[in-house]
Amino acid sequence: MSSQNLFTALRAAFPADLDQVAIETADGPGAPLRYSWRDLERASAMIANLLTSLELPAASRIAVQVDKSVEALMLYLAVLRAGHVYLPLNSGYQAAEVEYFVGNAEPAVVVCAGANFGWVSKIAFLAGTKHVYTLDDDRSGTLLDRAAFQPDTHVPAPRSASDLAAILYTSGTTGRSKGAMLTHGNLLSNARVLKDYWGWKAGDVLIHALPVFHVHGLFVASHGALLGGSRMIWFSRFDARAVAARLPEATVFMGVPTLYVRLLAEPGLTREACRHMRLFISGSAPLLIETFNAFRERSGHTILERYGMSETVMLTSNPYRPESARRGGTVGLPLPGVGVRAHDGQGRPLPAGEIGNIQVQGPNVFIGYWRMPEKTAEEFTADGWFKTGDVGRIDADGFVTIVGRSKDLIISGGYNVYPAEIESVINELPGVAESAVVGVPHGDFGEAVVAVVVPRAGATVDGAAIAAQLRTRIANFKVPKQVFVVPELPRNAMGKVQKNLLREQYRALFSR
Ligand code: MLC
Numbered sequence: 009m010s011s012q013n014l015f016t017a018l019r020a021a022f023p024a025d026l027d028q029v030a031i032e033t034a035d036g037p038g039a040p041l042r043y044s045w046r047d048l049e050r051a052s053a054m055i056a057n058l059l060t061s062l063e064l065p066a067a068s069r070i071a072v073q074v075d076k077s078v079e080a081l082m083l084y085l086a087v088l089r090a091g092h093v094y095l096p097l098n099s100g101y102q103a104a105e106v107e108y109f110v111g112n113a114e115p116a117v118v119v120c121a122g123a124n125f126g127w128v129s130k131i132a133f134l135a136g137t138k139h140v141y142t143l144d145d146d147r148s149g150t151l152l153d154r155a156a157f158q159p160d161t162h163v164p165a166p167r168s169a170s171d172l173a174a175i176l177y178t179s180g181t182t183g184r185s186k187g188a189m190l191t192h193g194n195l196l197s198n199a200r201v202l203k204d205y206w207g208w209k210a211g212d213v214l215i216h217a218l219p220v221f222h223v224h225g226l227f228v229a230s231h232g233a234l235l236g237g238s239r240m241i242w243f244s245r246f247d248a249r250a251v252a253a254r255l256p257e258a259t260v261f262m263g264v265p266t267l268y269v270r271l272l273a274e275p276g277l278t279r280e281a282c283r284h285m286r287l288f289i290s291g292s293a294p295l296l297i298e299t300f301n302a303f304r305e306r307s308g309h310t311i312l313e314r315y316g317m318s319e320t321v322m323l324t325s326n327p328y329r330p331e332s333a334r335r336g337g338t339v340g341l342p343l344p345g346v347g348v349r350a351h352d353g354q355g356r357p358l359p360a361g362e363i364g365n366i367q368v369q370g371p372n373v374f375i376g377y378w379r380m381p382e383k384t385a386e387e388f389t390a391d392g393w394f395k396t397g398d399v400g401r402i403d404a405d406g407f408v409t410i411v412g413r414s415k416d417l418i419i420s421g422g423y424n425v426y427p428a429e430i431e432s433v434i435n436e437l438p439g440v441a442e443s444a445v446v447g448v449p450h451g452d453f454g455e456a457v458v459a460v461v462v463p464r465a466g467a468t469v470d471g472a473a474i475a476a477q478l479r480t481r482i483a484n485f486k487v488p489k490q491v492f493v494v495p496e497l498p499r500n501a502m503g504k505v506q507k508n509l510l511r512e513q514y515r516a517l518f519s520r
Protein backbone atom coordinates (compact mmCIF):
# COMPACT_ATOMS: atom_id res chain seq x y z
CA MET A 9 0.00 0.00 0.00
CA SER A 10 1.23 3.51 -0.76
CA SER A 11 2.38 5.66 2.15
CA GLN A 12 -0.37 7.66 3.87
CA ASN A 13 2.03 10.02 5.60
CA LEU A 14 0.04 13.20 6.24
CA PHE A 15 3.09 15.30 5.38
CA THR A 16 3.30 13.71 1.93
CA ALA A 17 -0.32 14.65 1.26
CA LEU A 18 0.19 18.22 2.47
CA ARG A 19 3.38 18.51 0.44
CA ALA A 20 1.60 17.31 -2.69
CA ALA A 21 -0.74 20.29 -2.40
CA PHE A 22 2.08 22.87 -2.42
CA PRO A 23 1.82 25.05 -5.54
CA ALA A 24 4.07 24.24 -8.50
CA ASP A 25 5.87 27.55 -8.02
CA LEU A 26 7.61 26.91 -4.72
CA ASP A 27 8.94 30.46 -4.60
CA GLN A 28 5.52 31.95 -3.94
CA VAL A 29 4.92 33.26 -0.46
CA ALA A 30 3.31 30.62 1.78
CA ILE A 31 3.37 32.50 5.08
CA GLU A 32 3.88 36.14 5.95
CA THR A 33 4.34 37.12 9.59
CA ALA A 34 2.20 40.01 10.77
CA ASP A 35 3.91 40.59 14.11
CA GLY A 36 6.85 39.35 16.15
CA PRO A 37 10.60 39.76 15.62
CA GLY A 38 11.53 40.96 12.14
CA ALA A 39 7.95 41.15 10.81
CA PRO A 40 7.01 41.06 8.06
CA LEU A 41 8.99 37.89 7.31
CA ARG A 42 8.01 36.04 4.15
CA TYR A 43 8.39 32.27 3.95
CA SER A 44 8.05 30.60 0.60
CA TRP A 45 6.71 27.10 0.02
CA ARG A 46 10.30 26.14 -0.68
CA ASP A 47 11.26 27.41 2.78
CA LEU A 48 8.63 25.13 4.32
CA GLU A 49 9.87 22.22 2.23
CA ARG A 50 13.56 22.74 2.99
CA ALA A 51 13.37 23.68 6.65
CA SER A 52 11.04 20.79 7.47
CA ALA A 53 13.47 18.48 5.63
CA MET A 54 16.41 19.76 7.69
CA ILE A 55 14.58 19.34 10.99
CA ALA A 56 13.29 15.91 9.88
CA ASN A 57 16.89 14.92 9.07
CA LEU A 58 17.97 16.06 12.51
CA LEU A 59 15.27 13.87 14.08
CA THR A 60 16.20 10.96 11.83
CA SER A 61 19.87 11.34 12.81
CA LEU A 62 18.93 10.71 16.44
CA GLU A 63 17.97 7.13 15.47
CA LEU A 64 14.88 7.19 17.67
CA PRO A 65 12.55 4.20 17.85
CA ALA A 66 9.55 4.38 15.53
CA ALA A 67 6.63 6.44 16.84
CA SER A 68 8.76 8.37 19.32
CA ARG A 69 6.93 11.25 20.90
CA ILE A 70 8.32 14.72 20.22
CA ALA A 71 6.91 17.04 22.91
CA VAL A 72 6.88 20.72 22.01
CA GLN A 73 6.15 23.66 24.31
CA VAL A 74 7.13 26.81 22.48
CA ASP A 75 5.74 30.22 21.58
CA LYS A 76 3.96 30.45 18.27
CA SER A 77 6.27 30.89 15.30
CA VAL A 78 6.48 29.71 11.69
CA GLU A 79 9.40 27.53 12.79
CA ALA A 80 7.08 25.79 15.26
CA LEU A 81 4.86 24.88 12.31
CA MET A 82 7.93 23.67 10.41
CA LEU A 83 8.82 21.50 13.40
CA TYR A 84 5.33 19.98 13.32
CA LEU A 85 5.72 19.20 9.62
CA ALA A 86 9.17 17.75 10.27
CA VAL A 87 7.88 15.40 12.95
CA LEU A 88 5.21 14.08 10.57
CA ARG A 89 7.79 13.81 7.85
CA ALA A 90 10.21 11.84 10.02
CA GLY A 91 7.33 9.55 11.02
CA HIS A 92 7.32 10.45 14.71
CA VAL A 93 4.47 11.60 16.92
CA TYR A 94 3.84 15.29 17.55
CA LEU A 95 2.88 16.24 21.09
CA PRO A 96 2.07 19.94 21.39
CA LEU A 97 1.75 21.56 24.82
CA ASN A 98 0.08 24.86 25.68
CA SER A 99 2.84 27.43 26.23
CA GLY A 100 1.09 28.57 29.40
CA TYR A 101 1.55 25.27 31.25
CA GLN A 102 3.60 25.48 34.44
CA ALA A 103 6.15 22.97 35.73
CA ALA A 104 3.72 20.61 37.51
CA GLU A 105 1.57 20.41 34.38
CA VAL A 106 4.50 19.78 32.04
CA GLU A 107 5.88 17.21 34.46
CA TYR A 108 2.66 15.21 34.21
CA PHE A 109 2.57 15.27 30.39
CA VAL A 110 6.25 14.40 30.00
CA GLY A 111 6.02 11.65 32.61
CA ASN A 112 2.95 10.20 30.93
CA ALA A 113 4.06 10.44 27.30
CA GLU A 114 7.77 9.67 27.81
CA PRO A 115 8.87 11.74 24.83
CA ALA A 116 12.21 10.96 23.18
CA VAL A 117 12.68 14.64 22.37
CA VAL A 118 11.44 17.77 24.12
CA VAL A 119 11.56 21.19 22.48
CA CYS A 120 10.99 24.21 24.72
CA ALA A 121 11.45 27.98 24.83
CA GLY A 122 15.00 29.05 25.65
CA ALA A 123 13.83 30.86 28.78
CA ASN A 124 12.30 27.62 30.12
CA PHE A 125 15.24 25.35 29.34
CA GLY A 126 16.35 25.13 32.98
CA TRP A 127 13.17 23.70 34.45
CA VAL A 128 11.89 21.89 31.35
CA SER A 129 15.15 20.04 30.74
CA LYS A 130 15.27 18.99 34.39
CA ILE A 131 11.78 17.49 34.11
CA ALA A 132 12.62 15.86 30.77
CA PHE A 133 15.94 14.34 31.81
CA LEU A 134 14.38 12.96 35.01
CA ALA A 135 11.68 11.34 32.88
CA GLY A 136 14.34 9.69 30.71
CA THR A 137 14.17 12.03 27.70
CA LYS A 138 17.59 12.14 26.06
CA HIS A 139 17.25 15.16 23.77
CA VAL A 140 16.08 18.62 24.81
CA TYR A 141 16.28 21.46 22.29
CA THR A 142 15.19 25.07 22.43
CA LEU A 143 13.21 27.04 19.89
CA ASP A 144 12.35 30.71 20.26
CA ASP A 145 10.03 32.90 18.25
CA ASP A 146 12.95 34.86 16.74
CA ARG A 147 14.33 31.93 14.71
CA SER A 148 16.92 31.13 17.36
CA GLY A 149 17.56 28.11 19.58
CA THR A 150 19.49 24.88 19.57
CA LEU A 151 16.94 23.04 17.42
CA LEU A 152 17.60 25.30 14.44
CA ASP A 153 21.33 25.50 15.23
CA ARG A 154 21.56 21.71 14.93
CA ALA A 155 19.21 21.46 11.97
CA ALA A 156 21.33 24.01 10.08
CA PHE A 157 23.95 21.29 9.50
CA GLN A 158 21.46 18.84 8.01
CA PRO A 159 20.74 18.24 4.32
CA ASP A 160 17.71 20.10 2.98
CA THR A 161 16.15 17.15 1.21
CA HIS A 162 14.37 14.31 2.97
CA VAL A 163 12.23 11.39 1.86
CA PRO A 164 9.15 11.24 4.13
CA ALA A 165 8.96 8.10 6.28
CA PRO A 166 6.31 5.75 4.90
CA ARG A 167 3.34 5.66 7.25
CA SER A 168 -0.01 3.92 7.02
CA ALA A 169 -3.33 5.58 7.77
CA SER A 170 -3.48 3.80 11.14
CA ASP A 171 -0.06 5.00 12.30
CA LEU A 172 0.07 7.55 15.07
CA ALA A 173 0.72 11.16 14.01
CA ALA A 174 -0.06 13.22 17.10
CA ILE A 175 -1.08 13.02 20.74
CA LEU A 176 -3.22 15.83 22.13
CA TYR A 177 -3.77 15.98 25.85
CA THR A 178 -7.34 16.60 26.91
CA SER A 179 -9.36 15.60 29.92
CA GLY A 180 -11.99 13.67 28.00
CA THR A 181 -15.18 13.48 30.02
CA THR A 182 -13.58 13.11 33.45
CA GLY A 183 -10.42 12.99 35.50
CA ARG A 184 -6.79 13.60 34.69
CA SER A 185 -5.56 14.65 31.31
CA LYS A 186 -5.48 11.87 28.75
CA GLY A 187 -3.49 11.79 25.54
CA ALA A 188 -5.85 11.49 22.57
CA MET A 189 -4.04 9.46 19.91
CA LEU A 190 -4.68 10.73 16.38
CA THR A 191 -3.45 8.87 13.33
CA HIS A 192 -2.27 10.08 9.94
CA GLY A 193 -5.58 8.74 8.62
CA ASN A 194 -7.66 10.63 11.22
CA LEU A 195 -6.01 13.93 10.40
CA LEU A 196 -5.79 13.52 6.64
CA SER A 197 -9.37 12.33 6.15
CA ASN A 198 -10.65 15.29 8.15
CA ALA A 199 -8.38 17.79 6.37
CA ARG A 200 -9.57 16.53 2.97
CA VAL A 201 -13.22 16.68 3.92
CA LEU A 202 -12.81 20.24 5.20
CA LYS A 203 -10.85 21.31 2.14
CA ASP A 204 -13.77 20.34 -0.06
CA TYR A 205 -16.52 21.40 2.33
CA TRP A 206 -15.14 24.89 2.91
CA GLY A 207 -13.79 25.28 -0.61
CA TRP A 208 -10.10 25.95 0.17
CA LYS A 209 -8.31 27.13 -2.97
CA ALA A 210 -5.00 28.53 -4.12
CA GLY A 211 -6.08 32.17 -4.11
CA ASP A 212 -7.18 32.04 -0.47
CA VAL A 213 -5.46 34.08 2.21
CA LEU A 214 -5.99 32.86 5.77
CA ILE A 215 -5.50 35.10 8.78
CA HIS A 216 -3.96 32.62 11.21
CA ALA A 217 -4.24 34.13 14.69
CA LEU A 218 -4.82 31.04 16.84
CA PRO A 219 -2.29 29.16 18.94
CA VAL A 220 -0.69 26.15 17.24
CA PHE A 221 -0.81 23.77 20.18
CA HIS A 222 -4.50 22.82 19.92
CA VAL A 223 -6.69 21.27 17.25
CA HIS A 224 -8.17 24.54 16.02
CA GLY A 225 -4.99 26.41 15.09
CA LEU A 226 -2.72 23.45 14.43
CA PHE A 227 -4.96 21.16 12.41
CA VAL A 228 -8.11 22.91 11.24
CA ALA A 229 -6.49 26.20 10.25
CA SER A 230 -3.01 25.09 9.15
CA HIS A 231 -4.06 21.94 7.29
CA GLY A 232 -6.76 23.89 5.45
CA ALA A 233 -4.34 26.49 4.19
CA LEU A 234 -1.59 23.96 3.39
CA LEU A 235 -3.93 21.61 1.51
CA GLY A 236 -5.40 24.57 -0.32
CA GLY A 237 -1.97 25.84 -1.33
CA SER A 238 -3.22 29.05 0.29
CA ARG A 239 -1.19 31.88 1.79
CA MET A 240 -1.29 32.59 5.53
CA ILE A 241 -0.97 35.91 7.34
CA TRP A 242 0.57 34.71 10.57
CA PHE A 243 -0.14 36.38 13.92
CA SER A 244 1.84 35.10 16.90
CA ARG A 245 -1.00 36.32 19.11
CA PHE A 246 -4.47 37.62 18.49
CA ASP A 247 -4.70 41.42 18.45
CA ALA A 248 -8.13 42.56 17.31
CA ARG A 249 -7.00 45.90 15.91
CA ALA A 250 -4.09 44.43 13.98
CA VAL A 251 -6.23 41.60 12.63
CA ALA A 252 -8.97 43.99 11.53
CA ALA A 253 -6.32 45.99 9.68
CA ARG A 254 -5.31 42.92 7.65
CA LEU A 255 -8.85 41.82 6.75
CA PRO A 256 -8.86 43.64 3.41
CA GLU A 257 -6.08 41.30 2.17
CA ALA A 258 -7.68 38.11 3.46
CA THR A 259 -10.36 35.65 2.36
CA VAL A 260 -10.64 33.28 5.36
CA PHE A 261 -10.56 33.81 9.12
CA MET A 262 -10.93 31.28 11.93
CA GLY A 263 -11.50 32.02 15.56
CA VAL A 264 -12.95 31.01 18.88
CA PRO A 265 -15.97 33.14 19.87
CA THR A 266 -13.82 35.48 22.01
CA LEU A 267 -12.00 36.57 18.86
CA TYR A 268 -15.30 37.57 17.25
CA VAL A 269 -16.43 39.43 20.38
CA ARG A 270 -13.15 41.38 20.34
CA LEU A 271 -13.31 42.05 16.58
CA LEU A 272 -16.80 43.49 17.05
CA ALA A 273 -15.33 46.02 19.47
CA GLU A 274 -12.99 47.24 16.72
CA PRO A 275 -14.14 50.17 14.56
CA GLY A 276 -11.94 48.71 11.80
CA LEU A 277 -14.36 45.81 11.34
CA THR A 278 -16.46 47.12 8.45
CA ARG A 279 -18.10 45.75 5.32
CA GLU A 280 -15.42 47.51 3.32
CA ALA A 281 -12.62 45.81 5.29
CA CYS A 282 -14.28 42.42 4.67
CA ARG A 283 -14.81 42.94 0.94
CA HIS A 284 -12.54 40.06 -0.11
CA MET A 285 -13.50 37.73 2.73
CA ARG A 286 -15.38 34.59 1.74
CA LEU A 287 -15.48 32.71 5.04
CA PHE A 288 -15.49 33.45 8.77
CA ILE A 289 -15.43 30.26 10.85
CA SER A 290 -16.08 29.93 14.58
CA GLY A 291 -15.63 26.97 16.89
CA SER A 292 -14.14 25.47 20.07
CA ALA A 293 -16.86 27.03 22.23
CA PRO A 294 -20.49 28.10 21.78
CA LEU A 295 -20.98 31.24 19.69
CA LEU A 296 -23.69 33.39 21.23
CA ILE A 297 -26.53 34.25 18.88
CA GLU A 298 -26.00 37.96 19.74
CA THR A 299 -22.43 37.71 18.43
CA PHE A 300 -23.61 35.86 15.32
CA ASN A 301 -26.24 38.53 14.59
CA ALA A 302 -24.04 41.52 15.43
CA PHE A 303 -21.26 40.19 13.20
CA ARG A 304 -23.63 39.75 10.25
CA GLU A 305 -24.93 43.25 10.75
CA ARG A 306 -21.46 44.82 10.89
CA SER A 307 -19.51 42.83 8.34
CA GLY A 308 -22.20 41.59 5.98
CA HIS A 309 -20.88 38.05 6.56
CA THR A 310 -22.57 35.13 8.29
CA ILE A 311 -20.20 33.30 10.61
CA LEU A 312 -20.03 29.59 9.84
CA GLU A 313 -20.06 27.70 13.15
CA ARG A 314 -18.60 24.21 13.34
CA TYR A 315 -18.08 21.71 16.16
CA GLY A 316 -15.26 19.34 17.01
CA MET A 317 -12.90 18.16 19.68
CA SER A 318 -9.34 16.96 20.26
CA GLU A 319 -10.42 13.31 20.04
CA THR A 320 -12.23 13.72 16.74
CA VAL A 321 -11.00 16.83 14.96
CA MET A 322 -14.05 18.31 13.15
CA LEU A 323 -17.46 16.67 13.37
CA THR A 324 -20.10 19.08 12.07
CA SER A 325 -20.21 22.27 10.08
CA ASN A 326 -22.87 24.71 9.00
CA PRO A 327 -23.31 24.71 5.23
CA TYR A 328 -20.82 26.64 3.15
CA ARG A 329 -23.28 27.54 0.43
CA PRO A 330 -25.70 29.10 0.38
CA GLU A 331 -24.52 31.36 3.16
CA SER A 332 -28.16 31.94 4.11
CA ALA A 333 -28.45 28.26 5.10
CA ARG A 334 -26.12 28.80 8.07
CA ARG A 335 -28.11 28.75 11.30
CA GLY A 336 -26.97 30.72 14.31
CA GLY A 337 -27.04 28.76 17.55
CA THR A 338 -26.45 25.46 15.73
CA VAL A 339 -23.21 23.74 14.82
CA GLY A 340 -24.58 22.60 11.48
CA LEU A 341 -24.67 19.20 9.82
CA PRO A 342 -22.45 16.13 10.26
CA LEU A 343 -19.50 16.39 7.88
CA PRO A 344 -19.41 13.85 5.03
CA GLY A 345 -18.40 10.44 6.42
CA VAL A 346 -19.09 11.47 10.03
CA GLY A 347 -21.92 9.89 12.01
CA VAL A 348 -23.57 11.94 14.76
CA ARG A 349 -26.40 10.66 16.96
CA ALA A 350 -28.18 11.68 20.15
CA HIS A 351 -28.75 8.93 22.71
CA ASP A 352 -30.55 8.72 26.02
CA GLY A 353 -28.59 7.54 29.04
CA GLN A 354 -29.73 3.93 28.46
CA GLY A 355 -28.14 3.43 25.08
CA ARG A 356 -31.25 4.15 23.02
CA PRO A 357 -31.23 6.51 20.04
CA LEU A 358 -33.49 9.53 20.41
CA PRO A 359 -35.97 10.85 17.86
CA ALA A 360 -35.25 14.10 16.05
CA GLY A 361 -35.46 17.17 18.25
CA GLU A 362 -34.96 15.36 21.57
CA ILE A 363 -32.04 16.25 23.78
CA GLY A 364 -29.49 13.57 24.60
CA ASN A 365 -25.82 12.57 24.71
CA ILE A 366 -23.99 13.27 21.48
CA GLN A 367 -22.11 10.26 20.12
CA VAL A 368 -20.01 10.17 16.97
CA GLN A 369 -18.16 7.89 14.61
CA GLY A 370 -16.08 8.27 11.46
CA PRO A 371 -12.58 8.01 10.00
CA ASN A 372 -11.65 11.13 11.97
CA VAL A 373 -12.36 9.60 15.39
CA PHE A 374 -9.19 8.91 17.40
CA ILE A 375 -7.90 5.43 18.19
CA GLY A 376 -7.86 5.80 21.96
CA TYR A 377 -6.18 7.43 24.93
CA TRP A 378 -2.45 6.93 25.24
CA ARG A 379 -1.73 3.97 27.51
CA MET A 380 -5.25 4.03 28.98
CA PRO A 381 -7.17 1.13 27.45
CA GLU A 382 -9.80 1.07 30.24
CA LYS A 383 -10.53 4.80 29.91
CA THR A 384 -10.72 4.37 26.17
CA ALA A 385 -13.20 1.50 26.51
CA GLU A 386 -15.36 3.58 28.86
CA GLU A 387 -15.68 6.39 26.35
CA PHE A 388 -16.92 4.21 23.49
CA THR A 389 -20.31 2.52 23.25
CA ALA A 390 -20.57 -1.24 22.67
CA ASP A 391 -21.30 -0.53 18.99
CA GLY A 392 -18.21 1.62 18.57
CA TRP A 393 -19.46 5.20 18.87
CA PHE A 394 -17.41 7.76 20.81
CA LYS A 395 -19.19 9.52 23.67
CA THR A 396 -18.38 13.20 23.27
CA GLY A 397 -19.61 14.30 26.69
CA ASP A 398 -21.63 17.00 24.92
CA VAL A 399 -25.39 17.19 25.20
CA GLY A 400 -27.48 18.24 22.24
CA ARG A 401 -30.27 17.57 19.79
CA ILE A 402 -30.46 16.81 16.11
CA ASP A 403 -33.35 18.36 14.22
CA ALA A 404 -35.39 16.56 11.56
CA ASP A 405 -33.25 18.20 8.87
CA GLY A 406 -30.01 17.06 10.49
CA PHE A 407 -28.82 20.29 12.13
CA VAL A 408 -27.04 19.67 15.42
CA THR A 409 -27.44 22.01 18.38
CA ILE A 410 -25.16 21.67 21.41
CA VAL A 411 -27.19 22.62 24.49
CA GLY A 412 -24.79 21.66 27.27
CA ARG A 413 -22.22 19.17 28.53
CA SER A 414 -22.46 16.08 30.63
CA LYS A 415 -18.74 16.47 31.36
CA ASP A 416 -17.86 18.98 34.07
CA LEU A 417 -15.97 21.34 31.78
CA ILE A 418 -15.56 25.10 31.56
CA ILE A 419 -14.55 26.60 28.20
CA SER A 420 -12.89 29.96 28.71
CA GLY A 421 -11.81 31.87 25.62
CA GLY A 422 -11.69 28.54 23.77
CA TYR A 423 -9.45 26.85 26.34
CA ASN A 424 -10.80 23.91 28.35
CA VAL A 425 -10.63 24.03 32.12
CA TYR A 426 -11.56 21.01 34.25
CA PRO A 427 -12.96 22.07 37.63
CA ALA A 428 -11.74 18.87 39.32
CA GLU A 429 -8.14 19.69 38.40
CA ILE A 430 -8.34 23.23 39.78
CA GLU A 431 -10.15 22.05 42.92
CA SER A 432 -7.44 19.50 43.68
CA VAL A 433 -4.72 22.15 43.34
CA ILE A 434 -6.66 24.56 45.59
CA ASN A 435 -7.37 21.85 48.17
CA GLU A 436 -3.64 21.27 48.60
CA LEU A 437 -3.03 24.89 49.60
CA PRO A 438 -2.45 25.56 53.30
CA GLY A 439 -5.58 26.44 55.27
CA VAL A 440 -8.01 25.13 52.64
CA ALA A 441 -10.59 22.52 53.68
CA GLU A 442 -12.39 22.18 50.34
CA SER A 443 -13.37 24.06 47.23
CA ALA A 444 -15.72 24.14 44.28
CA VAL A 445 -14.87 25.56 40.86
CA VAL A 446 -17.58 26.68 38.44
CA GLY A 447 -17.87 28.54 35.15
CA VAL A 448 -19.99 31.69 34.97
CA PRO A 449 -20.93 33.81 31.94
CA HIS A 450 -18.23 36.27 30.84
CA GLY A 451 -18.64 38.82 28.07
CA ASP A 452 -15.14 38.32 26.66
CA PHE A 453 -14.19 34.72 27.48
CA GLY A 454 -17.70 33.23 27.18
CA GLU A 455 -17.23 31.53 30.51
CA ALA A 456 -14.92 32.54 33.35
CA VAL A 457 -13.50 30.33 36.07
CA VAL A 458 -14.66 31.13 39.62
CA ALA A 459 -13.57 29.31 42.77
CA VAL A 460 -15.43 29.04 46.06
CA VAL A 461 -13.19 28.03 48.95
CA VAL A 462 -13.93 26.82 52.48
CA PRO A 463 -11.12 27.36 55.01
CA ARG A 464 -10.11 24.76 57.55
CA ALA A 465 -11.45 25.32 61.09
CA GLY A 466 -9.41 28.09 62.69
CA ALA A 467 -7.56 29.01 59.45
CA THR A 468 -7.84 32.32 57.64
CA VAL A 469 -7.47 32.29 53.87
CA ASP A 470 -7.62 35.13 51.41
CA GLY A 471 -9.10 34.85 47.91
CA ALA A 472 -6.52 37.05 46.20
CA ALA A 473 -3.66 35.18 47.90
CA ILE A 474 -5.08 31.87 46.68
CA ALA A 475 -5.27 33.19 43.13
CA ALA A 476 -1.65 34.39 43.40
CA GLN A 477 -0.48 30.96 44.54
CA LEU A 478 -2.40 29.26 41.75
CA ARG A 479 -0.64 31.45 39.21
CA THR A 480 2.64 29.69 40.00
CA ARG A 481 1.11 26.21 39.74
CA ILE A 482 -1.28 26.19 36.78
CA ALA A 483 -1.53 27.90 33.41
CA ASN A 484 -2.84 31.46 33.61
CA PHE A 485 -6.05 30.73 31.72
CA LYS A 486 -7.04 28.18 34.38
CA VAL A 487 -6.54 30.59 37.30
CA PRO A 488 -9.94 31.66 38.70
CA LYS A 489 -10.80 35.25 37.83
CA GLN A 490 -12.34 35.46 41.33
CA VAL A 491 -11.89 33.38 44.47
CA PHE A 492 -14.59 33.58 47.15
CA VAL A 493 -14.07 32.38 50.70
CA VAL A 494 -17.23 30.98 52.33
CA PRO A 495 -17.99 29.05 55.54
CA GLU A 496 -19.51 26.07 53.68
CA LEU A 497 -20.51 24.78 50.24
CA PRO A 498 -24.17 24.16 49.39
CA ARG A 499 -24.87 20.40 49.35
CA ASN A 500 -27.87 18.28 48.49
CA ALA A 501 -29.32 15.50 50.63
CA MET A 502 -26.77 13.08 49.18
CA GLY A 503 -23.93 15.37 50.29
CA LYS A 504 -23.05 16.36 46.72
CA VAL A 505 -21.94 19.96 46.14
CA GLN A 506 -24.71 21.83 44.33
CA LYS A 507 -22.68 23.57 41.67
CA ASN A 508 -25.83 24.77 39.94
CA LEU A 509 -26.58 26.93 43.01
CA LEU A 510 -23.07 28.38 42.91
CA ARG A 511 -23.37 29.10 39.19
CA GLU A 512 -26.66 30.85 39.89
CA GLN A 513 -25.22 32.82 42.79
CA TYR A 514 -22.27 34.14 40.78
CA ARG A 515 -24.05 34.37 37.44
CA ALA A 516 -23.96 38.16 37.23
CA LEU A 517 -20.38 38.55 38.45
CA PHE A 518 -19.00 39.59 35.09
CA SER A 519 -22.15 40.90 33.44
CA ARG A 520 -21.56 44.12 31.61
C1 MLC B 1 -5.69 34.49 28.39
N1 MLC B 1 -6.16 34.61 29.66
C2 MLC B 1 -7.27 33.90 29.79
C3 MLC B 1 -7.47 33.30 28.52
N2 MLC B 1 -6.48 33.68 27.68
N3 MLC B 1 -8.09 33.68 30.81
C4 MLC B 1 -9.12 32.87 30.61
N4 MLC B 1 -9.38 32.26 29.44
C5 MLC B 1 -8.57 32.46 28.38
N5 MLC B 1 -8.78 31.84 27.22
C6 MLC B 1 -5.62 35.38 30.77
C7 MLC B 1 -4.30 35.98 30.49
O1 MLC B 1 -3.29 35.06 30.85
C8 MLC B 1 -4.32 37.23 31.32
O2 MLC B 1 -4.08 36.90 32.65
C9 MLC B 1 -5.75 37.68 31.25
O3 MLC B 1 -6.50 36.46 30.99
C10 MLC B 1 -6.06 38.67 30.14
O4 MLC B 1 -5.39 38.25 28.98
P1 MLC B 1 -5.67 38.80 27.54
O5 MLC B 1 -4.56 39.69 27.15
O6 MLC B 1 -7.06 39.31 27.45
O7 MLC B 1 -5.59 37.43 26.75
P2 MLC B 1 -4.97 37.17 25.36
O8 MLC B 1 -3.53 36.93 25.48
O9 MLC B 1 -5.47 38.23 24.43
O10 MLC B 1 -5.64 35.76 25.02
C11 MLC B 1 -7.02 35.63 24.82
C12 MLC B 1 -7.27 34.73 23.61
C13 MLC B 1 -6.54 33.39 23.89
C14 MLC B 1 -8.76 34.52 23.49
C15 MLC B 1 -6.73 35.38 22.35
O11 MLC B 1 -7.04 32.81 25.08
C16 MLC B 1 -6.67 32.44 22.75
O12 MLC B 1 -5.91 32.50 21.79
N6 MLC B 1 -7.66 31.53 22.81
C17 MLC B 1 -7.84 30.53 21.75
C18 MLC B 1 -7.77 29.15 22.34
C19 MLC B 1 -7.85 28.06 21.27
O13 MLC B 1 -7.15 28.11 20.26
N7 MLC B 1 -8.69 27.07 21.46
C20 MLC B 1 -8.87 25.98 20.54
C21 MLC B 1 -8.82 24.66 21.27
S1 MLC B 1 -9.16 23.32 20.14
P3 MLC B 1 -3.26 37.83 33.64
O14 MLC B 1 -3.33 37.10 34.91
O15 MLC B 1 -1.89 37.88 33.04
O16 MLC B 1 -3.98 39.14 33.65
C22 MLC B 1 -10.74 22.82 20.48
C23 MLC B 1 -11.38 21.88 19.52
C24 MLC B 1 -12.20 22.67 18.54
O17 MLC B 1 -11.33 23.26 21.40
O18 MLC B 1 -13.36 22.36 18.34
O19 MLC B 1 -11.64 23.61 17.98
Ligand code: AMP
Pocket residue numbers: 178179223290291292293294295313314315316317318319339396397398410413419424
Ligand atom coordinates in the same frame (compact mmCIF):
# COMPACT_ATOMS: atom_id res chain seq x y z
P1 AMP C 1 -11.22 20.08 23.29
O1 AMP C 1 -11.22 19.05 24.34
O2 AMP C 1 -10.34 21.23 23.60
O3 AMP C 1 -10.98 19.52 21.98
O4 AMP C 1 -12.68 20.71 23.30
C1 AMP C 1 -13.76 20.07 22.70
C2 AMP C 1 -15.05 20.59 23.25
O5 AMP C 1 -15.25 21.95 22.85
C3 AMP C 1 -16.25 19.88 22.70
O6 AMP C 1 -16.49 18.63 23.32
C4 AMP C 1 -17.35 20.87 22.97
O7 AMP C 1 -17.77 20.80 24.32
C5 AMP C 1 -16.64 22.19 22.74
N1 AMP C 1 -16.93 22.77 21.42
C6 AMP C 1 -16.19 22.76 20.30
N2 AMP C 1 -16.81 23.43 19.30
C7 AMP C 1 -17.99 23.88 19.81
C8 AMP C 1 -19.08 24.64 19.31
N3 AMP C 1 -19.08 25.13 18.07
N4 AMP C 1 -20.12 24.89 20.13
C9 AMP C 1 -20.14 24.42 21.39
N5 AMP C 1 -19.14 23.71 21.94
C10 AMP C 1 -18.06 23.45 21.17
